[in-house]
Amino acid sequence: MPNASLLNQLLRFTPTARMFFSGNLCTLTQGSEADGLKQGTMHLLSRGELQLTRKGFAPLNVRAPSVLLLPRALEHWLQGSGPQGVDLMCATLSELAPPLDMILPDVTVIDLTATSSLQRPVELLFEEAEARAFGYRAAIDRLLQYTFVVLVRHLIDRQLLSGGVLEAMVDSRLGVVLSMLHESPEHDWTLDSMAELAHLSRSAFALRFVQVVGIPPLTYLTHWRMAVARNLLAQGQAVKAVASQVGYGNATAFARAFQRASGQSPSAWQMEHLSQP
Secondary structure, eight states: OOOHHHHHHHTTTOOOEEEEEEEEESEEEEOOGGGTOOSEEEEEEEESEEEEEOTTSOOEEEESSEEEEEOSOOOEEEEEOSTTOEEEEEEEEOOOOTTGGGTSOSOEEEEGGGOHHHHHHHHHHHHHHHHOOTTHHHHHHHHHHHHHHHHHHHHHHTTOOOOHHHHHHHOTTHHHHHHHHHHOTTSOOOHHHHHHHHTSOHHHHHHHHHHHHSSOHHHHHHHHHHHHHHHHHHTTOOHHHHHHHTTOSSHHHHHHHHHHHHSSOHHHHHHHHHTOO
């Protein structure tokens, strides 16, 4: 298992969470781009049983108390079983950043009766939703984000997550490279400089990185830089300033890379996200 310092890198950019439903459910359709929902979701069940349906997959029955995590935008349907439906809370999740996006499965179900660390935050969420005291929505969104962090901790502690990036983190050669990429995205990284850091030849390093992580090292670097850039843009920093902080010599080159990765220009992405409540 990676050490604590490396595990912290998994959650350096924790996705934000926003509640969009709380109450009794009979039927709910989510994740459809036609409906405008293009984010991951987290569902917390406090009572009853629901059925998760996705195209091409057998229906999945989930009993309360549970947390159902779908960290990517996947079209799915939730239907409460029985005449009384289920009591639950639903939240959207902002885009995952590497390396976390490379290890979380499309669907995760956690039984809260066997997970003491998650029980109290979920109880607090439903208490806030029921009381609806001043500032309850802000409190709920922050508790949802905390719940997500605790959920990832649980998955790591129980060794329920797998993926090449986790193996790379404990690899004696690749781990130091990943750590430095994460800490210094602004550095003028090349395949040669990464290989030198790993004490491997250029070809041996490139091959080992792809075999373990699953993508080329420069591709991984770009994914990480874009995650850092989104975080900085969401803070309101100027595009030119962000470009230099993620290793691009000028704003034009950065804008092209960001457009390819996100489907929007940096300024358009920033405007959209800063306008969100």
